[in-house]
Ligand code: SF4
């Protein structure tokens with residue numbers, strides 16, 4: 001079944017830059033000699049290691065246990081020996097604990113038993129056990145999301161993949177369609193809902209056609225406009241429900257999950273496979289051989305880029321998409337559960353101009369999908385008035401989509417201002 005989506009006002013039209021990798025089937029990246037698995041790769045408390053240096057581990061074995069209700073289990077992506085527990089800086093500059101595992105190349109497995117009775121309780125418990133988190137970027141523990149405090153009636157699957165360059169969700173929808181569909185139905189059972197929407201941008205007509213043939217899924221072709229895949233906009237596009245400021249999707253009866261998360265649910269339920277690897281896109285003008293790769297958690301960007309070939313004219317490496325991702329300063333950073341892309345961009349692809357004073361043109365406000373005044377948030381933050389950024393600029397409603405910075409002719413660092421203001425407000429709290 002297919003319906004027409006509701007329109008996203010504001011946002012920006014972007015060149016999708018997906019041609020380099022969209023037709024390339026997913027390849028399996030051989031695991032490196034050693035992986036460094038981060039204990040803090042989800043929203044919430046870091047997981048607590050349950051292994052020590054010298055321990056032998058199998059692929060899929062629990063190496064760190066969720067610590068508290070908002071946390072997630074972590075599993076070894078290879079078999080081998082734990083070499084060290086060490087503290088490192090991650091791609092955002094925060095320090096976190098890592099479990100370093102030497103790969104013995106044997107791939108001895110220790111998966112969970114498959115779930116035989118697919119009841120709501122069994123699926124929920126498997127989602128928690130398998131350490132599944134939102135793979136669309138937020139890395140929020142999925143178990144928490146599928147056990148909302150308020151009753152919900154609708155599951156929305158995010159197949160928009162609106163960030164330029166990224167094609168990993170697209171490949172998953174094409175190559176693992178049947179399995180993905182089963183994962184989506186398990187998520188619906190876990191939530192106890194019957195209404196399922198799948199939102200897909202119109203630049204993926206083959207995926208739209210497949211989902212439209214399903215009786216129990218309402219397919220919503222989405223306008224190609226960034227950030228179409230943001231939760232609040234996707235909910236509006238599919239259901240016309242508006243999530244009020246400061247509220248959650250569950251407050252309007254909806255839960256949103258990414259397609260890759262649904263596929264991870266299928267693997268956990270039917271194969272007993274916990275979440276220790278994922279498909280990501282390696283692309284950008286400075287990558288010789290763009291690819292969609294299945295990558296073990298904890299693999300360094302240097303290893304990935306070495307396998308795909310890095311051109312000398314690389315000016316920036318980005319973890320994630322170009323709009324919401326972060327530039328990395330060190331190629332020794334490693335992939336996490338939510339790493340959807342490794343982009344190596346040339347100077348031509350990035351805008352290296354330095355910021356100049358705001359000229360009050362208003363373009364950022366016209367682009368903002370959250371109807372904020374981004375120039376005000378930037379102004380208050382630059383003047384270290386973080387409460388002003390919150391009370392008059394509405395910074396806590398910002399989804400950090402980057403549309404404002406993209407259109408700003410003065411190249412104001414608005415997203416950095418947003419992140420600084422949010423961090424300072426957390427400190428003040
Ligand atoms: S202020 Fe926030 S939500 Fe608005 S365009 Fe900028 S980054 Fe996006």
Ligand code: SF4
Nearest residue numbers: 358359361362364408
């Ligand atoms: S787009 Fe840039 S220059 Fe224009 S009002 Fe916004 S911050 Fe100022």
